[in-house]
Amino acid sequence: MEEPRIGVYVCNCGTNIAKVVDCDAVAEFAAKLPGVVVARSYKYMCSNPGQEMIVQDIEEQSLERVVVAACSPRMHEQTFRRALETAGLNPYLFEMANIREQCSWVHDDGAIATEKAQALVHAAVNRVARHEPLERMSVDMCPNTLVIGGGIAGMTAALELADAGKRVYLVEKQDHLGGNIARVDLTAPYLDSARDILTYLVTRVLEHDNIEVMTESRVERLDGFVGNFKATLGSLANAADGNAAVDVGSVIVCTGYKEFDAARITHYGYGKLPNVITSFELERMLRQGRIETKEGRPPQFVAIVHCVGSRSEEYHSYCSRVCCMTALKYAHEVKSALPKSYVSDVYVDMHAFGKGCEDFYRQSSEVKTLFLMYGRGEHPVIRKADPGDECGMLIEVNELLSGETVEIPADLVILMVGMEPREDVDDVAHLVSISTDKDGWFIESHPKLDPVATTTDGIFIAGACQAPKDIPDTVAQARAAAARILARIARGKLVVDAVYAEVDEDRCSGCRVCNELCPYVAIEYDETKRRSHIISALCKACGACVAACPSGAIKARHFTDEQIFAEIEGVLE
Amino acid sequence: MALRINPKLIDELEVYGAEDVSKCYHCGNCSAVCVHSSDPYVFPRRSMRNLQMGLEDKLKGGLEPWLCYYCGECSEQCPREAEPGETMMSLRRWLTSRYDWTGISRLFYRSWRWEVGAILLVGFLTALGFLLFGFSQGSITHYNGSNAFLPSSKIHVFDWTLAMLLLAVLLSNAARMWWYTVGRDRSVKVPMKSYITKAYLLPAHFITQMRYAKCARKTPWLTHLVLMLSYLTMLVLIMFFLSKMASGPKIDWYVHIFGYLATVGLVVGSVLFLRNRLRKSSAQYTHSHESDWLFLVLLLVVTLTGISQSILHHSGVDVAANIMYVVHLSVVVPMLALEVPFGKWSHLAYRPLAMYFADVRAEGLTRREPASVPSEGLRAA
Numbered sequence: 001m002e003e004p005r006i007g008v009y010v011c012n013c014g015t016n017i018a019k020v021v022d023c024d025a026v027a028e029f030a031a032k033l034p035g036v037v038v039a040r041s042y043k044y045m046c047s048n049p050g051q052e053m054i055v056q057d058i059e060e061q062s063l064e065r066v067v068v069a070a071c072s073p074r075m076h077e078q079t080f081r082r083a084l085e086t087a088g089l090n091p092y093l094f095e096m097a098n099i100r101e102q103c104s105w106v107h108d109d110g111a112i113a114t115e116k117a118q119a120l121v122h123a124a125v126n127r128v129a130r131h132e133p134l135e136r137m138s139v140d141m142c143p144n145t146l147v148i149g150g151g152i153a154g155m156t157a158a159l160e161l162a163d164a165g166k167r168v169y170l171v172e173k174q175d176h177l178g179g180n181i182a183r184v185d186l187t188a189p190y191l192d193s194a195r196d197i198l199t200y201l202v203t204r205v206l207e208h209d210n211i212e213v214m215t216e217s218r219v220e221r222l223d224g225f226v227g228n229f230k231a232t233l234g235s236l237a238n239a240a241d242g243n244a245a246v247d248v249g250s251v252i253v254c255t256g257y258k259e260f261d262a263a264r265i266t267h268y269g270y271g272k273l274p275n276v277i278t279s280f281e282l283e284r285m286l287r288q289g290r291i292e293t294k295e296g297r298p299p300q301f302v303a304i305v306h307c308v309g310s311r312s313e314e315y316h317s318y319c320s321r322v323c324c325m326t327a328l329k330y331a332h333e334v335k336s337a338l339p340k341s342y343v344s345d346v347y348v349d350m351h352a353f354g355k356g357c358e359d360f361y362r363q364s365s366e367v368k369t370l371f372l373m374y375g376r377g378e379h380p381v382i383r384k385a386d387p388g389d390e391c392g393m394l395i396e397v398n399e400l401l402s403g404e405t406v407e408i409p410a411d412l413v414i415l416m417v418g419m420e421p422r423e424d425v426d427d428v429a430h431l432v433s434i435s436t437d438k439d440g441w442f443i444e445s446h447p448k449l450d451p452v453a454t455t456t457d458g459i460f461i462a463g464a465c466q467a468p469k470d471i472p473d474t475v476a477q478a479r480a481a482a483a484r485i486l487a488r489i490a491r492g493k494l495v496v497d498a499v500y501a502e503v504d505e506d507r508c509s510g511c512r513v514c515n516e517l518c519p520y521v522a523i524e525y526d527e528t529k530r531r532s533h534i535i536s537a538l539c540k541a542c543g544a545c546v547a548a549c550p551s552g553a554i555k556a557r558h559f560t561d562e563q564i565f566a567e568i569e570g571v572l573e
Numbered sequence: 574m575a576l577r578i579n580p581k582l583i584d585e586l587e588v589y590g591a592e593d594v595s596k597c598y599h600c601g602n603c604s605a606v607c608v609h610s611s612d613p614y615v616f617p618r619r620s621m622r623n624l625q626m627g628l629e630d631k632l633k634g635g636l637e638p639w640l641c642y643y644c645g646e647c648s649e650q651c652p653r654e655a656e657p658g659e660t661m662m663s664l665r666r667w668l669t670s671r672y673d674w675t676g677i678s679r680l681f682y683r684s685w686r687w688e689v690g691a692i693l694l695v696g697f698l699t700a701l702g703f704l705l706f707g708f709s710q711g712s713i714t715h716y717n718g719s720n721a722f723l724p725s726s727k728i729h730v731f732d733w734t735l736a737m738l739l740l741a742v743l744l745s746n747a748a749r750m751w752w753y754t755v756g757r758d759r760s761v762k763v764p765m766k767s768y769i770t771k772a773y774l775l776p777a778h779f780i781t782q783m784r785y786a787k788c789a790r791k792t793p794w795l796t797h798l799v800l801m802l803s804y805l806t807m808l809v810l811i812m813f814f815l816s817k818m819a820s821g822p823k824i825d826w827y828v829h830i831f832g833y834l835a836t837v838g839l840v841v842g843s844v845l846f847l848r849n850r851l852r853k854s855s856a857q858y859t860h861s862h863e864s865d866w867l868f869l870v871l872l873l874v875v876t877l878t879g880i881s882q883s884i885l886h887h888s889g890v891d892v893a894a895n896i897m898y899v900v901h902l903s904v905v906v907p908m909l910a911l912e913v914p915f916g917k918w919s920h921l922a923y924r925p926l927a928m929y930f931a932d933v934r935a936e937g938l939t940r941r942e943p944a945s946v947p948s949e950g951l952r953a954a
Contacts, residue, residue, distance in 0.1 A: 407577045
């Protein structure tokens with residue numbers, strides 16, 4: 001094999017590397033390695049002069065390969081690849097040796113660290129000599145989007161995309177749009193009408209030329225990959241309608257939540273005591289404009305119990321986020337409908353974190369809501385009052401702000417039921433190849449930096465299906481998902497990394513071990529050829545299939561056996 | 574045994590002035606800032622909590638409201654504008670009405686119309702009574718001597734009769750106060766010895782108001798002390814030296830100098846407090862219940878009519894002096910008869926009593942089994 005001409009650059013990273021590793025010695029060592037025609041030590045390789053040094057050497061010394069010994073490739077691999085491209089060299093003819101995180105930062109002994117840096121550089125030089133020029137792939141981006149779920153998240157995202165002139169297919173399981181918001185009267189903390197918000201959205205969605213609404217429908221199948229999905233949609237109302245297939249480039253999952261079943265907590269007596277109701281049952285009363293007990297009388301004592309199913313070790317450990325402010329909203333609504341009533345708010349901690357919420361909490365005190373605090377993990381016990389008592393029920397609880405065990409009179413008890421994932425969350429997750437966390441909420445790509453994307457390219461999540469959230473957060477997330485999709489549509493093409501795995505069809509036995517293993521569902525099985533095939537656009541080059549293939553038929557580009565063995569030899573020499 | 578919550582109690586207390594207590598969210602800043610708040614009497618937060626929850630028995634058995642002098646620092650610190658200071662003040666009003674077995678106090682605190690009506694009625698009857706008495710046995714042209722319109726010897730008898738009646742009512746109410754706050758609580762055994770060894774606290778607190786002096790601001794304490802000592806001086810003069818006071822027109826300096834000093838103290842004190850309340854100069858003067866106004870206005874009117882009477886008398890204008898005397902009495906009598914046992918004046922008895930009870934009760938508490946003392950952190954505040 002003819003030795004390619006290699007340039008080696010040892011970065012001092014200011015003193016980050018140089019204070020432990022003798023960078024000049026590493027450069028001198030590298031200069032003697034086979035194929036190395038130039039080896040330099042420099043203060044900051046990632047700086048403009050550092051990059052220009054590489055570009056200049058490539059042009060003047062006709063370098064064919066480049067090694068930079070510096071920080072982690074996560075930090076600057078892309079930087080140096082671009083430098084290679086600038087000089088007209090294929091960016092994959094580059095290798096990085098990590099002598100900072102994995103060497104200078106973790107060693108004190110300069111001599112040993114220098115020796116280790118030399119070994120790492122040797123490995124990189126051996127490897128880079130066997131690199132092949134790779135071409136990045138670009139795929140088409142279909143401008144249509146599939147939105148699953150017609151609640152506030154789904155409708156908001158659909159409108160955002162449709163207003164930008166893109167086609168949206170909005171699939172809703174129920175026979176009407178609106179989701180859980182359609183069950184709510186007013187919203188906290190400004191007491192705006194949910195109906196007004198909803199009417200505006202539903203009217204716009206139904207009238208929009210770019211949105212095709214399919215109620216009583218579900219997504220049967222989703223095939224393909226980012227930019228090129230094919231969704232099969234089926235009717236729930238009438239199986240005879242058959243399935244329809246649509247082409248979409250992206251999918252937004254907005255399947256929302258369902259409420260916790262209050263009957264699971266037996267000492268609340270839900271289902272047994274007729275005047276113990278859930279928050280959604282109160283919403284129905286509020287929307288009908290009449291708050292009354294089952295006996296048809298307006299309640300004198302109303303008690304609201306927080307954290308029903310939430311923040312508990314037994315049921316759900318998470319906070320459902322909207323119940324505290326919703327409870328305060330009830331205090332206001334009950335007080336305004338029945339000014340002579342007494343509202344007790346039995347809470348654990350008051351989570352008033354949102355905009356306007358702390359003020360709302362204060363206003364609730366001003367309308368004389370009696371706040372009673374109980375401990376997390378404890379349960380108020382609701383029982384029937386004695387006949388002749390002025391109230392219908394009594395709630396016994398260890399009240400923390402007074403330190404007393406107290407009995408709270410109540411004629412109507414409202415249980416603030418928390419949010420939980422829908423029953424079919426696993427089916428949806430499987431359908432679109434995304435994951436759920438321990439509680440059943442869909443997992444985002446990154447909790448801070450990428451909260452609307454998922455680990456499957458082209459699949460986005462918005463609203464309460466990701467985690468409990470209120471309306472403003474849901475709307476923000478829905479619009480963010482739409483914006484991410486519009487940015488991709490605007491670029492027209494999607495560039496896919498050149499590093500992916502390939503199946504050598506001649507060697508594949510069609511055993512399908514890899515199909516099950518792939519975490520990104522990137523491997524298809526071709527029934528006619530009886531061979532597995534990797535969709536390169538979906539492959540993340542994790543290498544699981546490469547290691548697992550019993551026939552050795554799968555090769556990972558840029559991570560060939562030859563390259564890896566050469567690297568190992570370099571370290572050991 | 575679980576305590577029954579009564580959400581209706583704050584509605585009742587609202588009439589007594591506790592309008593903002595529901596805003597409290599129990600941060601405890603008020604208890605932290607109060608110099609008087611210390612174990613086992615930690616307040617105002619705890620009292621506010623008992624009130625919010627309507628724990629009537631606990632409130633009725635609480636001495637804390639009387640241990641507060643309303644310097645106003647808690648209300649200034651409160652992040653929720655829940656007015657802890659005013660809540661304690663309202664609780665004092667409410668407690669006064671609870672200690673009083675006649676129900677008159679309750680009636681007055683709940684309706685200023687009743688209170689003013691009663692004062693006017695008693696004032697009118699007093700005026701009528703003294704006029705009839707005067708005309709029946711003397712001459713309106715004579716202030717002193719055997720033919721005096723209102724001879725001091727007779728008035729003295731009336732004074733003492735009234736004083737004994739008031740004392741009887743006050744003592745019976747004080748006994749009820751003791752029962753609610755110390756006697757009724759079976760868990761606290763106060764040894765008789767404590768009652769005796771701590772008895773000095775009653776006159777000590779009464780005369781020096783040393784607890785008030787501990788508050789960060791000293792001016793309210795000083796004004797209050799001057800007003801109280803002036804009132805006390807005047808009371809002693811009237812009860813024991815009435816004949817000397819009424820002598821004249823020559824001025825008897827050995828007695829009169831105290832009278833003049835007390836008069837100046839009463840005028841200055843009541844005018845200052847009235848001015849503070851009108852200007853709402855600081856937190857404790859911002860909320861003025863009708864009973865607060867009535868207290869100060871009556872005191873000022875009594876003082877001013879007394880001054881006028883004295884000037885007229887010493888000027889030798891006996892007819893006018895006699896008429897002014899009747900006017901003076903028709904203000905003094907309702908003030909003493911109605912305000913001392915049933916109104917704001919009663920705090921002159923309840924406050925020193927509460928401090929005395931608080932100390933003996935605290936001694937009783939230390940004799941309790943340690944296990945029954947609340948240990949949980951939240952309880953302390």
